[in-house]
Amino acid sequence: MYRYDEYDETLVQERVDQFRGQVARRLSGELTENQFRPLRLMNGLYLQLHSYMLRVAIPYGVLSSTQMHRLADIARRYDKGYGHFTTRQNFQYNWPRLEDTPDILQDLADVEMHAIQTSGNCIRNVTSDEFAGVAPDETHDPRIACEIIRQWSSFHPEFSFLPRKFKIAVSGAKSDRAAIKVHDIGLRQYQNEDGETGYEVMVGGGQGRTPMIAKTIRPFLLEKHLLSYLEAIMRVYNRFGRRDNKYKARIKILVHEMGAAAFSGLVEEEWEQLKDTSLQLPEAEVERIQSYFEPPAYEDINEPVASFENKRTEDKGFAAWVNTSVFPHKQAGYAAAIISLKPIGGVPGDASAEQMDAIADLADQYSLGELRVTHAQNLVLAYVKKSDLYALWQGLVEADLATANQGLITDIIVCPGLDYCQLATARSIPIAQEIAERFADIRRQHDIGNLYVNISGCINACGHHHVGHIGILGLEKKGQESYQITLGGRADEHAAIGERVGPAFSYETIVDAVETIVDTYIGIRETDERFIDTLTRTGTDVFKEALYADPA
Numbered sequence: 001m002y003r004y005d006e007y008d009e010t011l012v013q014e015r016v017d018q019f020r021g022q023v024a025r026r027l028s029g030e031l032t033e034n035q036f037r038p039l040r041l042m043n044g045l046y047l048q049l050h051s052y053m054l055r056v057a058i059p060y061g062v063l064s065s066t067q068m069h070r071l072a073d074i075a076r077r078y079d080k081g082y083g084h085f086t087t088r089q090n091f092q093y094n095w096p097r098l099e100d101t102p103d104i105l106q107d108l109a110d111v112e113m114h115a116i117q118t119s120g121n122c123i124r125n126v127t128s129d130e131f132a133g134v135a136p137d138e139t140h141d142p143r144i145a146c147e148i149i150r151q152w153s154s155f156h157p158e159f160s161f162l163p164r165k166f167k168i169a170v171s172g173a174k175s176d177r178a179a180i181k182v183h184d185i186g187l188r189q190y191q192n193e194d195g196e197t198g199y200e201v202m203v204g205g206g207q208g209r210t211p212m213i214a215k216t217i218r219p220f221l222l223e224k225h226l227l228s229y230l231e232a233i234m235r236v237y238n239r240f241g242r243r244d245n246k247y248k249a250r251i252k253i254l255v256h257e258m259g260a261a262a263f264s265g266l267v268e269e270e271w272e273q274l275k276d277t278s279l280q281l282p283e284a285e286v287e288r289i290q291s292y293f294e295p296p297a298y299e300d301i302n303e304p305v306a307s308f309e310n311k312r313t314e315d316k317g318f319a320a321w322v323n324t325s326v327f328p329h330k331q332a333g334y335a336a337a338i339i340s341l342k343p344i345g346g347v348p349g350d351a352s353a354e355q356m357d358a359i360a361d362l363a364d365q366y367s368l369g370e371l372r373v374t375h376a377q378n379l380v381l382a383y384v385k386k387s388d389l390y391a392l393w394q395g396l397v398e399a400d401l402a403t404a405n406q407g408l409i410t411d412i413i414v415c416p417g418l419d420y421c422q423l424a425t426a427r428s429i430p431i432a433q434e435i436a437e438r439f440a441d442i443r444r445q446h447d448i449g450n451l452y453v454n455i456s457g458c459i460n461a462c463g464h465h466h467v468g469h470i471g472i473l474g475l476e477k478k479g480q481e482s483y484q485i486t487l488g489g490r491a492d493e494h495a496a497i498g499e500r501v502g503p504a505f506s507y508e509t510i511v512d513a514v515e516t517i518v519d520t521y522i523g524i525r526e527t528d529e530r531f532i533d534t535l536t537r538t539g540t541d542v543f544k545e546a547l548y549a550d551p552a
Contacts (some may be wrong), residue, residue: 002059002147003292004112011155012114019043020102027099044115045101049422054093054101055118056108060128060146060170061089061373063113065360068371070111072356078104082352085341087413087464088167089127089373090118094420116154121162123153123234127169129177130374133293134382136330140172140189140197144290145226148281152227159234163241164249166234167206174493179375181205181214181495182467184251185233189223197223203233203263204255207461211497212252217264223286225271228279232271236263296368296383301333305386318393320442321404326389327380335386337367339379339396340403340411344440347429348414349377358399366392375491376413376452378406408445409453409518410436413464417457417474418481424457426474426481427507431455434511439518448518451531454489467491469532470517471498472510483510487517487543488535501544513547520546 019039026036033047040047044055056071071091075083078100084092096104108114117124126149128142129135149168153159159166171178172189180186186202199221205214221229233251240258242248255263312319327336339359342348351359359379363371366388367381374380384392396402405411412435415421417428432455439445454468458475465471471486483505486498505513518531520543525534535543 002062002112002150003289008112008154009109012109012116015043015114015116016102016105016109019105023098023102038120041120042116043101043105044118045096045098046119047422048094048416048420049418049424050420051095052098052101053420054096054104054115055086056091056093056113056115057118057125058090058113058373059150060126060132060143061130062143063371063373064111065363065369065371067111067113068356068360068363070107070113072353072360074104074107075353075356082350083356084347084416085349085351085373085377085379087375087377087462088125089130089375090125091373094416119165120160121164121166122160123149123156123162123166123168126150126153127167127178127183127375129171129173130372130380131177131327131336131382132172133295134329134331134334134336135173135175135177136328137175138173138330139191141290141293142170142172142178142187142189143293144286145170145172145187145189145199147289147292148226148286149230152230158238162234162238163243164246164251166237166251168230176491176493176495177375179464179467179491179495181493182207182211182464182491183214185230186214187226192220199223199226201229201233204252204260205495206250206252207464207466208250209247209459209461210250210253210256211461211466212256213495213497214252215255215260217260217267224281224283225275226281228274228277229267229271231279232267232274235270236266240266295331298331298334298383299385301385301387305333308386308389311390315390317397317402317404318390320446321393321396321402322389323446324404324406324408333386335384335389337381337384337389337392338374338406339381339401340406341378341401342405342411342436343400343403344410344436345433346436348412348432351379355399355401358395359401362392362395362399365395376406376411378411404442405445407450407452409439409448409451410445411452412436413452413454413468415456415458415462417455417463421457421462423460424474425459425476426457426483428455428457428463428472428474431472431474431483431507431510435514438511438515448522449530451518452490453514464491465489466497467495468498469535470514472514475504477504481507483507483513485510485513485517485547487540488532490532499540501540502548516546517543 202214372380418424456463467489489498
């Protein structure tokens with residue numbers, strides 16, 4: 001997992017000490033809020049609607065049980081006893097007091113964590129597949145590239161003040177579970193016909209008010225050229241990216257307006273000056289970082305796990321959980337277990353301090369003390385023996401963490417919305433809760449099958465509504481909350497931006513509209529056809545007709 005070395009320790013501790021002084025100056029009045037704002041953002045501290053919010057970095061979504069215990073402890077001592085896991089595999093505290101933030105950062109630093117580059121116009125936390133290293137369809141472990149990029153981008157002097165925030169994702173599997181096509185840079189690692197390892201490089205994806213799918217600017221880049229090519233991209237962006245209009249400052253706008261071919265030409269031109277410099281990755285350095293992610297000492301389990309299959313047959317609750325929450329593993333006799341943070345009626349992505357402690361203990365007991373954060377705001381234990389799955393499930397039941405809804409209609413991605421965020425124009429959390437309650441019957445959820453609902457409380461799209469099978473965007477219209485619906489979005493290897501279906505719905509009618517969509521799908525689907533497949537086959541017209549039919 002993430003190796004916190006002496007350089008990280010020095011840089012993080014220096015930053016904590018600096019920020020302690022900056023906070024003291026703000027509290028004394030020596031710094032105004034405008035003067036303090038860029039300083040706090042460099043340390044992951046936002047000012048939201050009612051309070052500050054602190055975003056903690058979790059590199060490529062991997063953390064230890066010790067770190068999870070510390071997150072829980074901080075939630076109890078400095079917040080309201082809970083925290084929130086995000087779509088960028090990070091963690092957020094929603095109610096810290098300004099005067100406590102230096103102590104929080106120190107407590108994080110003591111367990112090799114920080115909040116650096118979780119905000120501001122810099123390269124943010126590099127994200128990856130939550131099943132990296134264990135997925136059967138994986139050809140390369142993307143965490144290695146993520147760590148290389150993390151080391152290169154942290155405190156990079158040229159990329160600390162970019163035109164806009166910048167996000168990179170890496171995948172090394174046939175199935176894209178890292179949403180690489182909706183990132184500023186998406187990297188797909190694979191082996192070419194000559195047996196060489198490299199990357200497909202995609203640039204210009206993103207959501208927000210102008211959603212776009214990334215364009216491939218180089219189909220194959222040798223592994224040793226990764227950093228030089230990324231640096232060439234960043235130089236072109238830093239040079240030509242808009243700084244006069246924040247709504248047009250993302251690299252997706254630059255690629256769109258310039259054209260992918262022209263943008264690629266500039267990158268190639270820049271890269272020619274860089275590719276044979278010290279940015280070329282030495283094979284020994286790749287091997288050194290690769291050693292951080294060597295597979296653990298698995299037990300040799302070759303026989304079918306009878307106890308697991310027996311319990312699956314005997315206990316319907318366990319069987320339902322297995323069907324949604326257990327992911328196949330490349331190692332025989334093992335599985336990865338998904339822990340849903342989407343209880344019916346709860347806030348998606350939230351976990352109490354007690355739950356975090358319980359999850360950390362379960363990770364120690366059943367998954368080598370390691371946890372992963374998913375893009376869907378859930379958690380993963382990646383190293384569970386199948387023979388331990390029933391005991392793990394019982395522990396999750398005891399902690400109210402055994403909701404069997406991963407990938408189903410109640411596994412909703414949602415932003416904080418108007419309950420927390422000063423940018424929001426509508427509530428999003430209550431809509432998610434009402435949808436979950438409407439579809440609470442687990443048998444109905446399983447009958448509906450795989451269906452992703454994503455909800456954003458404003459055009460910034462932090463709830464990733466553009467790539468939800470059903471996307472919901474909350475807006476303000478004449479002083480009232482209204483909700484637009486998009487259909488057909490997806491963030492996998494077939495990434496697509498959802499199509500807006502028509503006029504918005506009111507707060508009172510949006511959940512009914514979702515039910516209408518689901519009922520329409522049930523009525524027209526073919527045998528074993530998922531919602532997204534039915535929608536691809538039929539198009540949106542049949543759903544539009546049902547949504548806007550004259551009740552008379």
